[in-house]
Amino acid sequence: MKTLLTDFSLKHPWWIFSLVLLATAGLALQFPKVHFDNDPENMLRADEPIRLYHHEVKERFSLYDFVIVGIVNEDHEDGIFNVETLGRIDDLTGQLLSLEPTDRGEIRVTTPSRGDRAAQTATLDLNPSDLFHRLLNVAFRHNPNRLFDEEGHSAIVGRELIAPGVVDNLKQAELGALKLEYLMERPPRTRAEALTIRDDAMGNPLYRGTLVSEDGMAICLYIPISEKTFSYNVANLVETLTADWPASDQVHITGLPVAEDTFGVEMLVQMATSAPMAGLAIFLLLLLFFRRLSLIIAPMVVAVISIVCTMGLLIGLGFDVHIMSSMIAIFLMPIAVADSVHILSEFFDTYHRFQDKAKTVRSVVGHLFMPMLYTSLTTMAGFGSLAFTPIPPVRVFGAHVAFGVGLAWLLTMTLIPAYIMVFVPAKSLANLQPTGLAHAPGPMARFLERFGRISYRHWKGILTATALLLAVAAFGISRINVNDNPVKWFTEDHAIRTADRVLNHHFGGTYTAYLTLTAPESSQVNAETVAADVTERIRDRLSLIFPDAVGQFLGDIQATLRTHGHDASALLDALGPKAAAIDAQLAGGWDLLADEINYLDPEGLDRSGLKRVVAGLTGVDPAITATLFSEIERVDPAEGADLQDTALEICDTFTERRFSQVLAECRTAWFAPAFKRPEVLRYVEDLQRHLAEHPLVGKTTSAVDALKKASFELNYRQPGAEAPHPAPANETYFAVPNTVEAVGQVFTQLEGMKKKDSLFHLVTRDYRMANLWVQLKSGDNQDMEAVVTAVADYMAAHPAPDGLVSDWAGLTYLNVVWQEKMVNGMMTSLASSFVVVLLMMIVLFRSPLFGLLSMIPLTVTISLIYGLIGLVGKDYDMPVAVLSALTLGLSIDFAIHFLQRGREMTRQRGSWKAAVAEMFREPATAISRNAVTISIGFTPLLFAPLVPYRTVGFFLATIMAVSWVATLFILAALSRGLERWLYPAQNVPAEPEPSNRKEKCHV
């Protein structure tokens, strides 16, 4: 039964070869369909609510993913604001905006004309110059010149570009006029012009700390791209366009999309180099251990076929190759090699006993079938459990590694026997001598034997030490930091990390999150409340002047409330005509009078002339004219325009007192959308002020900032300029205006700026939802989370007016969400696979005690590894999380082999004491070779420029080392301590098997 597959393979090796070849070729043919996905957003399911919300926010506020280009000049005395650098920035802006495809699909950019220089058009080719990268691009179908969509539109969303030459600015001009123009309408020609641009930018809260650094040394361009996948190529384009800039104008490119996209591209390079390097290292090590090429080739072939088939399956099933799945090859390599090495190693060791290839293979497979089946099944369980995490790429990864492990097992059972039958000539086996004990023990063997003795003699010490270590590990685990940041996937000296450092030093922060504040849908306004408000306002404003009319109108309010009490809006509608009638009666005369005066020609106008005109008016009560002239006498203006103005001002004091005016104010106060209400806007202002004090927040930007700036510029009076009334200081206008109307009128100015609709990145067109642009200095999840908590705490302590609801979007925030899911997902998957593997072990050993014992090395390893991660302060990130599955899969293998053999030997020798010396010879050597192979095999990963690969390389080695020590030391020590229960009544040696190795070895 056990050897059914193997028997078939021994009889029909060519059938096996053909089948394997066919399957491999079939799956390898899927490779050209490969599609890469390096978007961490896809760590979340496409229909995940936060992702949907993120896209809704982007859509509502017309937001795009940005490639951030920071230009820093630390050498010039004026920093970045010098004529030359600003000129270059203007050129770059023009070039980016002019990007267009030629008829032949090439890239064309136009440098705008400046001074005497005419506009220049150039065609670019962004393909790398060296052959290796060109080949890689061909292999991975990456086209560096892809900067246009199918319809030929530029990847850069030109109208949303943020650069000094294309963002609005409001400023004072001659004669107290207000100027609407771009911040850098044209590149400066003189130092003074350059410094004016600096002062304008610094004076605008929308740009200080965002577009220009507060130290004046840096400017950031925010290049919006239509799709994230363009970011690497856009970054590349900027690098090409700025290649000839002097060293003093440093160009740094960053932003999450660039980091993510760059990672993807470099990941491909890693796939093409790391995995083969690891393969080569393993190959050389095996050669060193076994010194027999024919023995090593087969395991390598098994590994390669497993990897090719697994990747082919993944691609064929239509999955994208993601950051995780790019590591499949690296994970499969050691696991696939291990099984076949076991078989071949035993085959060569025992051949001399049978002198027949088929018979030897049958014996070896019969002997190793169960442990190998179980080691494979447990590894599959470990990785398979990842298929139940909530993170799609991790699921795909787990399921496919599990498949690959199963395939490697199947190949070991079929392809290896077939290989032996066909490719290993019987002649070469004829002179085989038994290895191992016949030879003088090598250094490893001597070392291991000493190990064995220690484990037996000092078992209590070992267990105590283990307990102590576990205690330390527990402390370490308690300090684990769940944190990730795609920018930190690059090594310290990578250009992206440098850019990140430099730009976050100069600016408010390059990590963006969007805090949205939304007013609830239609908040029902109570008619009685509105009626009470109208009543109060009418009383306050009008009861002293028009006591009778006020009494009448208040009666009207009550009457209308009875008929229209259900609807506040209808109430105000119904009161409208009544107010208008009262107004006509009270102020109608004044209106007529003012109108008439307004049309008079001020030239030569004197009081008698004015009296003549007024006297001729019909419909104006003489009492009104009398009031007017007594007031004029009191103010005593000069003649002409002064007289006319005074007369109009007097009229105004009466015409302003209108019932309909009060009604209109009530309407806007109760029905204006949230973000036109001063109290709501001031709340946002306070929230921003609070956030500004948070050490992780570099800057926040909102519609309130734009509003305050516009209010200031509109109200600004030039010092010394004649003012009609004593004017308050200009600074006081840098504030939210006091009424809904004033807010609405200032916002209307912002709606009609030169760059249309830029206000609507910060507030929706209906003013019911606002978007706070929060810039963080760090993209670490933890830091983002801290800011989320800070906002939640603030809003809990200071309830928002209008029942505003807050929410988050933005890539930095998205990362937090999937991290959280990943940690919880990994915990559950680890726990469930632990239980599954434990059950398998109990079945395998037919003993709960052995089952539990076999779980000890991996438990210790996982605890120590995560304890170590906690202690050294390494963040628990995605690769670290996935390592738990690998540990489970690999560590258990050692335990299975050790316990299985230990049991056999104890049975043969009669006691653990007798078996232990034997155990630390051949079985321990096999385990040690395996551990060393895997650890050393992955050292090439340590030189990868991408941190996740380094992490995997380092921890694989550590896991192997710890599992190895844990298996050999702790299991041996426990076997000694638990001997009574593990091996009860083992006093009689079991009947020697025919294949008893010790006897034969001494032949």
Add this chain to the structure above:
Amino acid sequence: MFKRLAGFMVLFHALTAWAGEPDVTEIIEKANRAAYYAGKDGRADVAMKIDDGKGNIRERAFTILRLNTGEVDQRFYVYFKAPADVRKMAYLVWKNPGREDDRWLWLPALNLVKRIAPGDKRTSFVGSDFVYEDVSGRDLAADHHELVETTDTQYVVENTPKKPDEVEFSSYKVWIDKDTFLPRKAEYRDKSGKLYRRVEALAVTDVDGYPTVTESRVQDLVTGGSTLNAFSNISYDLGLVDKIFTERFLRRPPREIR
């Protein structure tokens, strides 16, 4: 040789004029008069709907007064009636073709008259897809004009800016009705030659003997946004006086507005 050629050109032009086909200068002159100078003065109520292309619609209502003060000079008064928060807000524009316009703004809630410095006339008019130049007309001298097509009913004129750096388009084409000389459609191309903007007169009626656009629309072909203007209560030759186009009348709107 040159002289002879020049003489020939003059003769050629004279002949085409004689044949009944006006030359392009005449067409655009007449179109400009028809579109922006009807009567000595005029007024209209405008209902504006700004659609952002995603289903969000903003509405504004305002009244426009216009007075022709010279051969080409004009004055405009724009008075807002809705939405409620911008009620009574007003703009005053003195259009001075050939030199910078003068503009003032009245914000009643801030009790503020502010002069707006001359600037780009191609900025959005109160946040709509119309630009100031659409409202008050583009200086004819700013473009080169070429009659590219004549159909049974329309002249098609291609216009290219003399100072391409100052505008966002590379050219625009205007379709002008032969009978009324009213421009019915204008299409703008961006710097790479792609069509991105369309202005249309959707409805034309006769008011007091003047062919008048009663509905017009601008489409932003890139964002899908559009703005629709519906004109009502249109009248001409009301006898407006130029003093109402002054700062004083910003604070207290003229009777003709109400």
